[in-house]
Amino acid sequence: MKIRERRRLLDRNVLGNQVWSLLAFAILLVFNAFFTPIMFNLEIKDGHLFGSLIDILNRAAPVMLMGIGMTLVIATGGIDISVGSVSAVSGSFTTVLLVVYGVPLGFSIVVGLAVATFLGLWNGFLVANIGVQPIVATLIMWVLARGIATLFANGQTILFENPRYEYIANGFLFGLPFPITIVAAVFILTQILTRRTALGLFIESAGCNPVASRYSGVNVRMIKQTVYVFTAFCAGIAGLINTANIKVADVTRSGDGLELDAILAVVIGGTSLDGGKFSLAGTIIGAIVMQTLTTTILTNGVPVEVTRVIKALVVVFIVLIQSETFRVKIRGLFRRNPHEASI
């Protein structure tokens, strides 16, 4: 009975599911404190903050941005696997307009983001109004968006030199790398939009039980439509950071596979793939855990080929420990009567 009581206390914890991802993060930090203490070195050069931890945040920025949008999509019970491709679209359009057509940077960025956002509108239209399964609708976009990006760049990889464009990835604001500032801004904005308005409630409600939500007067279609648009917008920003970072619009590889990282970040962050309750903060932690893991593996000299396997194992562990059923089962192993554990 003691164990049962303890479980209740944990469940009532304000942090809810984030407890486990925070725990994973803490373990990673402790591990590094012993094996790679160099990771904790922070220094200020020319008024800019440098160090491995800052690096981790900076590198995780695109995944965090996609993850913020993805969290909302997943909360509505959907999924968007097109974000990687969509991010390539914004990079492609902005760069081509800027370099090939000589359009001013600001306008190029606006067009790049607008095109990416429009693709989200299409995703949302298919899912919310036509009733296409989210994974199918966004799989179509996964192919289509990459195609559009390649087509617009004429199949070329476009290099550029433009300090203001590069600033998006390599600049500093308030002593912090600019991508971190962007993430912070998007995160705070989204947090306000979902928690200071009823949007968050409607998203959770629509994801948990769309029929009952509609019967209660919630405009479920509108909600679904909105989250896909928003995710594409976030992916668009991530695409700009990715492109500015390497000073190349590499339309075939930019953002490739990031959709999976974003989904993993959401899952590690404790938002259920079944939809319903979501946590943006959890997703941010999830993205940081993933990046910390990568950095930890690399700085400890583990061969690159092995990193993916280790990553997978750690993710499996985190996801399992979050599952209530799994925790109950593990506990059941230590008990005499397996039935009691499931009550």
Add this chain to the structure above:
Amino acid sequence: MAETDPILSMRKVSKSFPGVNALDKVDFSLRKGEIRALMGENGAGKSTLIKLMTGVYELDEGQIFLEGREIHPHSPHEAQQSGISTVYQEVNLIPTLTVAENIFVGRQPTNLGALDWKKMNSGAVTALDRLNLELNVRRQLSDYSLAIQQMVAIARAVDISAKILILDEPTSSLAVDEVEQLFAVMRILRGQGMGIIFVTHFLDQVFTIADEITVLRNGHLVGDFRTASLTRMELIANMMGKTLKEVEIKSLQESADSSSDRETLAEIKGLGKTGSIEPFDMTLKKGEVLGLAGLLGAGRTEIAELLFGIAKPDRGEIRIDGKPRAISSPGKAIDAGFAFCPEDRKTQGIIGELTVRENIFLALQASKGWLRLIPRKTQESIASDYIAMLGISTPNADKKIKELSGGNQQKAMVARWLAIDPRFLILDEPTRGIDVGAKMEIQKLILSLSRQGISILFISSELSEVVRCASRVAILRDHVKIGELTGERIDENSIMRYIAEGAR
């Protein structure tokens, strides 16, 4: 007792869970060729008792004897092997397989390793024949109605082991005539010497079919009764441990009924939708309870869905306060002051993962739009007001609603709609699947709401409820509104006669 020895007997069985004594030294016995109803309010221990005999749980104390031999079932499969089968409320079959496959799934006859379709199909026909059923066993199960699917489940259970059949709330989703069909099957099986345990919330059905009634309350045995020597009131009193004041409810209704010339809230003219409900007229008066009676599938829910903008009518109009108003979505309906508690609480009502508080203020928030979030403090006071007013029993407003009992979930649904301060409340089967006490409370609530001036459309399969609450009853048959009864002409017999005569 002397006539036949019990086929199943349980002696002094006890089972406790952390913090709860679910069953305390309960005796239970069942004879061959007997239908025994197991009655009690939610939490009385009915399902625990059944789970003990079917091996889902293990006994803490006591013994179980099957035909005089002590048994220790460790799993439903073992119980089935020894002769005890269960058919649950939700049909546990696979809709996309054929009838025959469903009857034989998990134990398919084979011939040289290949599926022996011939043998399986003829075996299925034989199994159904025992229940006097003739179906095309090669057709997909989902082609048949829920009632037939349930009979297929029974045929399967009986075919596997034919000593004891447990029916757990089998009639919850069946229409009146389908219940009759089920009862016919139960009588046949009784004639064949099976012992049947029947768990239900419907009192009428118990008095129709059961030979004996075992009543549990709070994990204790209240007693075994012969159905013939027990009145409804006595049974209810035994289940609740007190006497019911039906009188009180009746007097409430009378005061609500006093004025028959009320103002009109809404007029419905020729509203209809092809394939769902034929055009009908209906007038809603302020502060009246309008009952909607008819067999399940007669178009009751369809009317509710048209009125609430869930389905789109293809003709006719709704006039509110004399002005025509288009109700094209639930949102528009809510704007017009309509509220709708749907039939299927789980899939259409509650948002399980959200808290009681969020569930209660959801519709109100939806009507205000996403921008103007109701301040947390107001949310809390709305929730606690309705929790107190409706007597929703929950430790706090921030508990997930799926963790509440059915009756309390239902009350929370009513709270959701009262929060929008509705003028017109549609209740579709609000008392289904909740225990007697909660049913009475909901009925009382309906009457007191109507006294406050809210018009109520009350849809229920239990005619006694409709009779008790409604001051006017509209009657549906086969998607057509065939008439209305008012005032003193409302009683169960005349409603049934109306439905039956219309069917001629």
